[in-house]
Amino acid sequence: MDSIIDATAGSRQDRLLLRAEIDDFNAAYAAALDDGRLKDWPAFFTDDAFYLITSRENHDAGLPVGLVYCEGAGMLRDRAFAIEKTAMFAPRYLRHIVGTSRLLRGREDGTVEATANYLVLQTLFDRPESTIHQVGTYIDRFRRVDGVLKLQERRCVYDNLLVPNALVYPV
Amino acid sequence: MPWVQVASSGDVRESGALGVDVEGTPVALFRVDGAVYATHNICTHQFAFLSDGYVEDGCVECPLHQALFDIRTGKAKTAPASTDLRTFAAKEENGAVYVDLTRSAGEEAETPAGEPVAPAAGTGERLVILGAGQAGARAAEAMRQAGHAGPILLIGDEDEAPYERPPLSKELLLGTTTRESIRVLPAERLSSLNVGFCSGCRVTAIDRAARTVSLSYGSSVPYDKLLIATGARARRLPAPGADLPGVHHLRTIADAEALGAALTAAKRVVVIGAGFIGLEIASAARKLGAAVTILERADTPLERLLPPAAGRVLQALAEGQGVAFRFGVQVAAIRSDVVGLRVDCAGDDSVAADVVVVGIGTEANLELARDAGLAVADGIVVDGEGRTSDPAIFAAGDVAHYPTPINGRRCRLESWQHAQEQAIAAGRTMAGQETTYSRTPWFWTDQFDRNIQMIGLPSRDASVLVRGTAGEAGSVLYLLEGGTLSAAIAFDDPQAIRDARARIESGAPVDAASLGAAPLSSTVMSGAPTACAADGASAEEYSTMDHPQPNFRWPEEGLTRIPDWVYTDETIYKREVERIFHGRTWNYVALEAEIPNPGDHVRSNVGPTPVVVSRAEDGSINVFENRCAHRAAEFCRSLRGNAKEFVCPYHQWSYDLKGNLVGVPFRRGVDGKGGMPKDFRAQDHGLTQLTVTTHRGVVFASYASDMEPLADYLGPDILGEFEATFDGRPLKVLGYYRNTLPGNWKLYHENLKDPYHATLLHTFLVSFGLLVAGNRSLMLCDESGRHGVMASAKSDGKNVSQENKKEMRAYQEGMVLEEPRFVDYRPEFDSPWSVTMMTVWPNMIVQREMNTLGIRQIVPTGPNEFIMNWTMFGFEGDDDEMLRHRLRQGNLMGPAGFLGLEDNEAIKYVQDGMKNIPDGRHLVALDPATEAGTSDTLISESAIRAMYRHWRSVMDV
Numbered sequence A: 001m002d003s004i005i006d007a008t009a010g011s012r013q014d015r016l017l018l019r020a021e022i023d024d025f026n027a028a029y030a031a032a033l034d035d036g037r038l039k040d041w042p043a044f045f046t047d048d049a050f051y052l053i054t055s056r057e058n059h060d061a062g063l064p065v066g067l068v069y070c071e072g073a074g075m076l077r078d079r080a081f082a083i084e085k086t087a088m089f090a091p092r093y094l095r096h097i098v099g100t101s102r103l104l105r106g107r108e109d110g111t112v113e114a115t116a117n118y119l120v121l122q123t124l125f126d127r128p129e130s131t132i133h134q135v136g137t138y139i140d141r142f143r144r145v146d147g148v149l150k151l152q153e154r155r156c157v158y159d160n161l162l163v164p165n166a167l168v169y170p171v
Numbered sequence B: 001m002p003w004v005q006v007a008s009s010g011d012v013r014e015s016g017a018l019g020v021d022v023e024g025t026p027v028a029l030f031r032v033d034g035a036v037y038a039t040h041n042i043c044t045h046q047f048a049f050l051s052d053g054y055v056e057d058g059c060v061e062c063p064l065h066q067a068l069f070d071i072r073t074g075k076a077k078t079a080p081a082s083t084d085l086r087t088f089a090a091k092e093e094n095g096a097v098y099v100d101l102t103r104s105a106g107e108e109a110e111t112p113a114g115e116p117v118a119p120a121a122g123t124g125e126r127l128v129i130l131g132a133g134q135a136g137a138r139a140a141e142a143m144r145q146a147g148h149a150g151p152i153l154l155i156g157d158e159d160e161a162p163y164e165r166p167p168l169s170k171e172l173l174l175g176t177t178t179r180e181s182i183r184v185l186p187a188e189r190l191s192s193l194n195v196g197f198c199s200g201c202r203v204t205a206i207d208r209a210a211r212t213v214s215l216s217y218g219s220s221v222p223y224d225k226l227l228i229a230t231g232a233r234a235r236r237l238p239a240p241g242a243d244l245p246g247v248h249h250l251r252t253i254a255d256a257e258a259l260g261a262a263l264t265a266a267k268r269v270v271v272i273g274a275g276f277i278g279l280e281i282a283s284a285a286r287k288l289g290a291a292v293t294i295l296e297r298a299d300t301p302l303e304r305l306l307p308p309a310a311g312r313v314l315q316a317l318a319e320g321q322g323v324a325f326r327f328g329v330q331v332a333a334i335r336s337d338v339v340g341l342r343v344d345c346a347g348d349d350s351v352a353a354d355v356v357v358v359g360i361g362t363e364a365n366l367e368l369a370r371d372a373g374l375a376v377a378d379g380i381v382v383d384g385e386g387r388t389s390d391p392a393i394f395a396a397g398d399v400a401h402y403p404t405p406i407n408g409r410r411c412r413l414e415s416w417q418h419a420q421e422q423a424i425a426a427g428r429t430m431a432g433q434e435t436t437y438s439r440t441p442w443f444w445t446d447q448f449d450r451n452i453q454m455i456g457l458p459s460r461d462a463s464v465l466v467r468g469t470a471g472e473a474g475s476v477l478y479l480l481e482g483g484t485l486s487a488a489i490a491f492d493d494p495q496a497i498r499d500a501r502a503r504i505e506s507g508a509p510v511d512a513a514s515l516g517a518a519p520l521s522s523t524v525m526s527g528a529p530t531a532c533a534a535d536g537a538s539a540e541e542y543s544t545m546d547h548p549q550p551n552f553r554w555p556e557e558g559l560t561r562i563p564d565w566v567y568t569d570e571t572i573y574k575r576e577v578e579r580i581f582h583g584r585t586w587n588y589v590a591l592e593a594e595i596p597n598p599g600d601h602v603r604s605n606v607g608p609t610p611v612v613v614s615r616a617e618d619g620s621i622n623v624f625e626n627r628c629a630h631r632a633a634e635f636c637r638s639l640r641g642n643a644k645e646f647v648c649p650y651h652q653w654s655y656d657l658k659g660n661l662v663g664v665p666f667r668r669g670v671d672g673k674g675g676m677p678k679d680f681r682a683q684d685h686g687l688t689q690l691t692v693t694t695h696r697g698v699v700f701a702s703y704a705s706d707m708e709p710l711a712d713y714l715g716p717d718i719l720g721e722f723e724a725t726f727d728g729r730p731l732k733v734l735g736y737y738r739n740t741l742p743g744n745w746k747l748y749h750e751n752l753k754d755p756y757h758a759t760l761l762h763t764f765l766v767s768f769g770l771l772v773a774g775n776r777s778l779m780l781c782d783e784s785g786r787h788g789v790m791a792s793a794k795s796d797g798k799n800v801s802q803e804n805k806k807e808m809r810a811y812q813e814g815m816v817l818e819e820p821r822f823v824d825y826r827p828e829f830d831s832p833w834s835v836t837m838m839t840v841w842p843n844m845i846v847q848r849e850m851n852t853l854g855i856r857q858i859v860p861t862g863p864n865e866f867i868m869n870w871t872m873f874g875f876e877g878d879d880d881e882m883l884r885h886r887l888r889q890g891n892l893m894g895p896a897g898f899l900g901l902e903d904n905e906a907i908k909y910v911q912d913g914m915k916n917i918p919d920g921r922h923l924v925a926l927d928p929a930t931e932a933g934t935s936d937t938l939i940s941e942s943a944i945r946a947m948y949r950h951w952r953s954v955m956d957v
């Protein structure tokens, strides 16, 4: 099955299956990041993918900047590599809680748009509490590559305008 | 040489004294019954010139603490002096006075009079003294001086020769005197008096039937007469944590030395108890530069001793020197946490401290007496001669409960004078010379640069009159009971104490008129400083008295050290807001591009203060506080918008686009009732408006109304770099980043005035050749030192010399980017630099990191945190590829940027490092060749030093 079923027009069963598949995808994506397998992260994307983390303020106003702004899997791999090998920051754990996805629409080109809310909790090593580091929503476009679901585009749009100090790992 | 002419006869008069300097020796000249006399001019008690003293009946009284000396013999006659004064031979010839420093006045003065030669021991009764403090030592001396020939044994449990305690909370704490100079008797004095002295030995029991005392050694000692002079001990704080390290009580030399060392290092001192000792410790701590809070259970200082109004005068004196009081506070516990100590008060309140000192009074060491069955109250009950209920046993000093000469009142007095003179009376009586002690109680305390003396016995219920402005030098508080004077408290005015003593002792009726005083009124305004002043006199004296700030002392090394309090102290932060952000500075607030049309506005900040930046109908840009003139509501809540007017939602007051008040609902009331006063003028109640200037599309605001033009504020070099980035092309906002940063706001400036870190922290930069130590670079400062530009020119990283590589731990070879284009520099500016990071004091950073451009606005929220607002921009006319290049390059900066996140983390590390180690200092000594200012090497901290040179001058530290 090389093309994605039309998310809104397909059969009820197809839609449920697709949604379950995207939920599985998000769970695997979150697990890779939560486990600290940064190297595995770019593989969730297509080669021509676009990845953005931006505030709701920018998103709503149509302003293009992102805290992270990657065009193509190469930039994702560069980021994963640079964070792991060169960046200096206090050790921390992150945990991604991703809500169930919502299918928006399927496109002619075979891609599917979906969203899911997320919560990123951060735990530093010198404080007992975990803090809500980011509250937001993924605005995604998926495409199948060799039958495997991949992100062609992921925009992480966060509500909390003030980033607590630094955002080290991907969302 | 001996005779030196020192004065002319006419200058030395019967009353008063003349101070002269004779070959470096200060000498006081007196005339008594026609003849001239010379003594050393400095009191043997403390440093005071006797020539400023009072002369009467052949004696001179020290102006400081009223020690009395016989002018002819130099004999110390009264407390608190115990060492005689040196005298010099003096004569008059031909209208001139001569002094011979090599000889004392008259042969007989050579050996001080009244000093019996130490008698052979063994003849007469055995006198034993328990407690080798001031009372014990003085009694021993008095026994011998009264002619006692039998053995005298002085037993004390401290490992110290007897010493005086008053300096423990004063000079010894401040380190202005030494432990050896506070001995009660000069060394060797006890042995020359042939007094047996047993130190480090505790008396454990008195056997009255056998007339022996038991010693901790296990042996016992027989006595014929016994003096108990065991003094008192500091009351321990009855709360958990009272024995934690850092919690001090003060009674002994060892206590004082430990406390002195602790205070010198402390920044925050909490004193529990607002008694004399607490106040003196607070005074010393302030002198040493610490912030001091006094916690007191009662509602005024010295509540058990003084009328509240009098206590408040002392309170105001302390507050005037920056001491904070909290009354009605019950200490529940003391804890230690990561930052130091915490004093928990009942009711959920707690105060942080580096050092806690407990001064909550004393308890008499009366257990020996009580267990032996002697009559005790809060002290050992004695009669006027010091005798207890057992005629063979006496008690003296702090432990004695004695009959005062005032209205037959009995009490336990804890004063130097009492310990001295009552002990002498007891000692003489024990030696067979019945002596009654009936001196009017006298006490002194030195605090907050005032010498305060008290005569008489104060009581809580006395009414208080004041002469002068209470607490000021020369002022006196008179305490009246039943129409007579019961006590007086004089501030830097010993003469007043002499007069008061006479009145107290005469018992004659007094009133305000005869004392030249007025009732002391006292008003306590809740939450406001206490005001105390004489009726009719200005109450403003105290209420407007600006709380002087703690004493922030810059390290002696100068600009190469920065003390932690610069980054962590609340007081410093408040002063920064006042003097820097609200002072004579231009603060970045917005870009014109954000508010192109009339009615457009954005929320912004000047320092921590929220403002609105708005474009009015006439195209002008206006900046005003986001705070309704009515009830302070922060009325503008959205980040940006367009409006015709601003309406505060609370009561619908409306303002125009310039911040002028235009509408007040129901201004004239309803049905002729209510409404604003008739004379209300809307033009007087607009929003607080700031001065505005713009340059190349960038908007600045200032609280100062007469700011110099921005070009002058920046200076030519910084302006040049500013115009290189803002080159006249219209700006286009690309979006915002906002983050909090748990560090002091100045650390961000320092980060960008610290080219040293760039190659070391930012491995990313170095790995990809964006910045290396060999790159051409400059750290530019303006003349004032407040602004700066860190500039560098990109190289390809291939030509990093081996030598430079070794030095940079961060340099990593063999690292390549898959998509290196995002770090390309596409030349677009008329500048030799590919990167410039400009800091515009106090709140703006202009980032030109190759092609990613942004303004960072610092919004401090306290000493330990600030918010950073990033406005990323490009230019109108950028094509899509240039726009995306800027956006891709944006991955370098911001809170998730490869470089930006590292700087944020590093700044947090710095603030964290200061949290848990008090009183630290930073070292900023790189590049001594440039003391402060522009440097052409990256390995320099001269720009940071330049910034602090400016900061210190503005901040007065």
Ligand SMILES: Cc1cc2nc3c(=O)[nH]c(=O)nc-3n(C[C@H](O)[C@H](O)[C@H](O)COP(=O)(O)OP(=O)(O)OC[C@H]3O[C@@H](n4cnc5c(N)ncnc54)[C@H](O)[C@@H]3O)c2cc1C
Residues within 6 Å of the ligand: B130, B131, B132, B133, B134, B135, B136, B155, B156, B157, B158, B164, B165, B166, B167, B168, B169, B201, B202, B203, B204, B229, B230, B231, B232, B250, B251, B277, B365, B368, B396, B397, B398, B399, B413, B414, B415, B416, B417, B419, B442, B443, B444, B445, B446
């Ligand atoms: C910090 C401080 C500041 C002061 N400032 C002033 C001031 O400014 N003006 C003023 O007028 N007064 C002041 N005073 C008060 C004054 O110092 C005291 O009143 C005076 O020291 C009392 O002397 P004392 O000999 O009675 O007691 P202490 O000096 O206390 O001597 C008693 C001695 O007996 C010892 N002892 C107790 N029990 C035993 C035992 N069982 N066996 C053997 N030895 C024992 C104690 O260890 C101590 O050494 C101050 C006191 C203190 C503590």
Ligand code: FES
Residues within 6 Å of the ligand: B043, B044, B045, B046, B047, B048, B062, B063, B064, B065, B066, B067, B079, B080, B081
């Ligand atoms: S200095 Fe002279 S009595 Fe104290």
Ligand SMILES: [Fe+2]
Residues within 6 Å of the ligand: B751, B757, B758, B761, B762, B899, B903
């Ligand atoms: Fe940096």
